[in-house]
Amino acid sequence: MTHLYDIVKFGIYALMAFSVLAAILAVTVRNLFHAALCFAAVLIGIAGVFLSLHADFLAMVQILIYVGAVMTLVIFAIMLTERFGDNSSPQNNSLTLAAFGLAIVSLIAFSTISVKTRWPIQENAGALHLSVGELAYALLNTYVLPFEVISVLLITTLIGAVIIAKKDRVS
Amino acid sequence: MIFGTGIIKGMLVTLKAFLASYFKGPHEGGIFTVEYPEKRLAEKERFRNFPFLLYDQTPENLRCVACDICAKECPPKCIYIVRDFDKEGRPLKRPAIFDIDFTVCMNCGICEEACPFDAIFMDHEFEIAGPDRQNKMLYHRDDLLKSNEYFNKIRPTDAGAIDARRREAEEKKKAAAAQAVKAKTTQPQPEPPKT
């Protein structure tokens, strides 16, 4: 069975590399529509990573909400605001070099932190599978308050977004 | 009116048509398509397609006398006739050349009505295809010839009426001829000329 684990492990690392590459493309590609598509690829990659962490309900929710809904929103916004001719203007401003330097520095800093510190790893670390029932139990018992607050927040966002984006009635 | 009943009523109509197509005959709402090459619908008698020339018994005794009336009457002018002459140059009552250009002919049937000698009629045979327009679709006299039996087969009533009329004219002519012959025989001895 070890060969199978190796194949699966290699698959996951490939998925991670694919998502990082897609993320880099999503940030640097000039044409915004392609950037949004690369971002969708990153989301699906991350859903795959969630699957590797045995969080399959979360992976499905991620695909459903992010790729299904948020991407639709982003692409609608891109379509409504993109004037055909102007995607030739350089997408990045003068900060590029400074931002790149900051990025590299912070990357190194975070990585050393995450590698150096000894995290309190549980012994049955990767083995436990979480059933949807336990998840629901946690969501509706221990975390019921944030659950209700989130629903209120979503309603207000819904109404707020409609009001902001509504064409004001020509009186 | 409850929300979905209109839709259900419409659906039942199509379901009835769907079931009828399996169990009903062609005239009670079933399928009436005739699958053409294998099965055919009989043509109506007065169905007109391109004209053809008629001959009695043998292709030699053509009914057409090259009177050129049909060529004159033909609206798109697609008939071309040249009279036949015998060796001494005397005109004969036969066409040497009788061409119909099928690409021009519009199957109107005026030539059939105009022909006083019952020589040209509209055919039922419509599956005509030629490799090219110029020479293959220009039908000459021999291609147009068809027998009287064929004419009776495709248009029994018209052919019957025409044959009856011709036979009757035949008898009348024979009777007249016989009568004329008898008249000639009864007075062979004219009185001697008065001196």
Added chain:
Amino acid sequence: MAGFLPDWVLVIKSVLISIAAIAFLGPVTMMYLTLLERKVVGRMQNRIGPNRVGKWGLLQPLADGVKMLTKEDIVPTPADPIAHFLAPILIVVPALLVFAVIPFGRGMTAVDLNVGLLFFIAISSTTTLAIFMASWGSRNKFSLLGGMRSVAQMVSYEVPMVLSVVPVILITGSLSTNDIVLAQGGWGGLKWFIFTPWGLLAFIIFYLCGVAECNRSPFDLPEAESEIVAGFHTEYSGMKFALFYMAEFMNSFTISALAATLFLGGWQGPVLPSWLWFFMKTYVLIFIMIWFRGTLPRFRVDQLMNLAWKFLLPLTLINIFVAGFWYFAPNTIVRVLMSAGVLSLSFWGLQKLNQGYAPEKRVYQFGD
């Protein structure tokens, strides 16, 4: 076999077998669904439908396939090459992925995920992305219009579809499609959910939204031939168009299969083998979809949206409430009557509410 295979090869072999089965089943069902559709719609219009190629037209799909393959594949010059090229692929991928979760027979589910149903809904919601790419990539106003319409329709019909599935999950207590089918096994395999009041209503709503989800018949506004040529797949020809066509038919198969699984008891049935039951139910539902196509005219955009947001959505919310009551109420006739009463009352009420809908007078911004 010489020696027994190491166990990891067995695992891979079983995976490959199920992949091969689905890769074979998908396109073949698609081909013969096109033939079934043309025959049935033909029979409804008193004509025969294709019967030239092969015995009863059985080889017609092959002929269509060859035609599609040999057709020239035109890419419009202003088109955005990447989006234009990727769109048909990204539409077929979810259509095929979704086959993994459908229980074809007693033990015949390719991948028995314990989040099977959510997998189905999540994957079928990614097709909006591919439709966006197709409509935006081909830089053509018809396809853009078609793309916008179809995405608006798919998003607004996805909400009632997902909510209409919640009662089934609530009653069976699990998201896995296999458990759902097992839960409908009582009365000798006939205890289907459709025989409960909330099940019937949820089935109708799920099925309607399913038809809208694959842009078929009464909801085929996005590819309305008469209005916007062919919607988002206007600029496609040859093999790419065949992929769109295949995705649409595979979606209609999977939606009918899932509706059969959730409400008609999947492969549960008294005597016949389990997979036969499954395919019979699915094909009955596909026949109904084709029947819709043979009868109903196309919806207007506002009727489409009203139906989804003002009629189906409130109905599903009430349905979830009734299913909750059904779950806790004792198993007596009172429970049936009450839930049936509440549901029919709400159906009638909502229909009355929607009756008086007169579209507000349009305000023209520029033309007075």
Added chain:
Amino acid sequence: MIPLTHYLIFANFLFVIGIFGALVRRNIIGILIALELILNAVNVNFVAFSQNTSPDPATGQIFAFFVIAIAAAEATVGLAIVLALFRVRKTILTDEIHLLKW
């Protein structure tokens, strides 16, 4: 299977790319995409930690749900603002929007 640190490094990469994108992009929607990237990186961290270190693995995933919900809400409002802005200023490039009042 896969040690925790590999997940953390993956999340760091995404996080850093997100920050770089947010700083560098001129188009507001580009910035919104970068922001979503950062939130996703945070999600990966949540789930990785909850799977490997916390006694009750559900906590991480629950927080990931909340992050997804808030990210969706934030994206909606952000794009509504972008549309309103585009309607007024006909452009959504950040360096062209520098006047508070017209």
